[in-house]
Amino acid sequence: MLKEERQQEILEILNAEHKVIASDLSKRLGVSEDTIRRDLKELDIQGLVKRVHSGALRLGPPVEDFSTRQNISSEVKINLALKALEYIKDDMVLLIDGGTTNLHLVNQMPLTLNATIITNSPPIAMALSNHKNIEVIMIGGTLFKESMVNLGIDTVETLNTMRADLYIMGIYKIDPHIGISVPSITEALVKRKMVSISTEVLGMVTSNKLDTISNHIVCPSNHLTYLITEHVHPEIKGLYANQGIIVMD
Structure with a gap:
């Protein structure tokens, strides 16, 4: 050969x-x-x-800017978002960071939902402008244009004063042994802080992100409470379920 x-x-x-x-x-x-x-x-x-x-x-999907990713696998992302809606209830305090799947989730939220949503993502804050019953708290910082999220020390300091019932994490790459990872160390630090101030953590993951890694570790995968993904091999699903994560595919 x-x-x-x-x-x-x-x-x-x-x-x-x-x-x-x-x-x-x-x-x-x-x-x-x-x-x-x-x-x-x-x-x-x-x-x-x-x-x-x-x-x-x-390696998983390549690094691409936010606007490019918006049009990739949109139907799959909408299906993941619809499954995630089951875990969102009235009167919750939700923390939602960047990601195109998270944006699809926000776009699927019913206009009748009563909630407080904290976000460091300008596109997500804008998408919530028509939801009259949702209080939107926008976290500042330096705009990281590739992911369209605010990052930096100001972001972390603001998060230190907050608590959330559910953190909906935008996941770039995830491996059951190595954990959740992103290309930017600053984004990793902000996500890590978001995990620490949240009672539960939910991640929506397309199958091409499973068992892939990037340069900076956010946290172990077992920090997730819920993992919502596509139909995957039972063995792969089991690797996450065995860590106590509720897996929906």
Whole structure:
């Protein structure tokens, strides 16, 4: 098998199984572990996989700006949002950060909902302008244009004075062993603070984000109370359910 063929096979296995172990690939492909490690290093340099100790993980969706992501998998995101509505009740204090799936959720909220919503996302605050029974508290900071959220020390200091019944976290990447992660350390710090001030945490995740990692860890995945995703393999679902997370797919 040529190197290019072998690396393509690795990518196909990774796409199907979400993670690979070098020793296992060595046996399956009939080459040495050193060869597999070199393959994984090359694939990592090309931006096709994320190397970890003993193997590699899927990279998941590429980093794209907010306006581009709005039109990706919109039907799937709406379905996730409709499932999440079951956990939102009148008189709750909701904390909602950025993300296109979170924006779809806000757009699906009934106009009769009575709630207080805290957000650091200008698009979400604007989407709530027609909800007369929702008090919107906008958290300031420096606008991170890629995700369209306010971040920084001012954001964290404001969050220190607040409590929420439910935090609806925009999830960039999640792995059951490594946790929830994002590309920006500042965004990781703000999300971590949001987790700490909330009684429960809910995340809506499209399947291409499962078992993927980014550069900065927000928190372990078991900090989630609810994980709402698409139909996934029972084994993958079990990895999260075994951590005490309520998984809906």
